[in-house]
Amino acid sequence: MTPFESFVAGPWGATVAIAGMALVTYLCRIAGVVVMSRIRITPRIERGLRALPGSIIMATILPVIIDAGIPAMVAIPAAVFVMAVTRTDLASLAAGLGAISLLRAFGV
């Protein structure tokens, strides 16, 4: 093991992870202001960036939903439906979690 490997494997690993996450996030926060005068955000780049939030969500949740099985596959569309109708994130989260607990209680 290299010194860095043993360092991150020890109690400081989580701190290194948080520090790294904090650093790249801060770079993202200041980058727009810093490089604005140098780089032009073309319409094409802007379209790509606009597709990013939804793409991240889909890429993150789809495999997780499929791995979690039927309760997730039923409850998550239900939560999305409640959100589309009520536009209340609290109610939708409750509907989703409620559906999961119900399905699990019945052994699905």
Place this chain on the structure above:
Amino acid sequence: MSAPLPNFSLDGVKHGARLAVPAFPGFIMFALAFGAAAAQKGLSLGETLGLSAFVYAGASQMVGLEIWQKVWTPSTILTIITVTAIVNVRMILLGATLQPWLRDEPKPRSALNLFLLTEAGWIISTRYHSEGGRDVGILFGSAAILYVVWLGATLAGYFAGAFVPDPRRFGLDLVMPVFFSIMLVPLWKGARPALPWLVAGLVSLVVHALAPGYLFIAAGALAGVVAGMLIE
């Protein structure tokens, strides 16, 4: 009438804090969900608050939890940093739009304001700016109060999550995917702009089936961006 010159006032800070109130419920919900999911995942209170205080970017914190490790290696550290960067790269756009307003601001103050930058604070401040306002206190006031709300709700969520006896029974192990899918609804602007999401989802499923680890998140998100750039 010409726009007022950029300035920074205490009244602006107070006014900004009041403008941020409508964003409280969303912040509280997300931070409660994050705190509970972190407790559920076995993070310490310090790690949970550390993520909320220093990363302070909900989506990347949630995705980070999915990749969180009990024992870290250089490659898992690199993975979580890369995924965080991919999730947060959208902030570059937010900053870019603020640049004209902050051009003559003292650098340390802008450094702080940008550390506190969130989508909600950005929406509040850009609306104010587009109505002709130039008081940077609005930007700081709205951002600072949201930061405090975020930390408080993270703390509350952590204890709520830790004290639920059997989190699986209440579906709390799936808080993250449920919350993320709900967040798709306000992002929905019709079928066509959502086409890249479909590409992202399909690519992530394929990569998930073929490659170990969490490469599927980055691969899917990148595929979505490329699809977005190609679709007119």
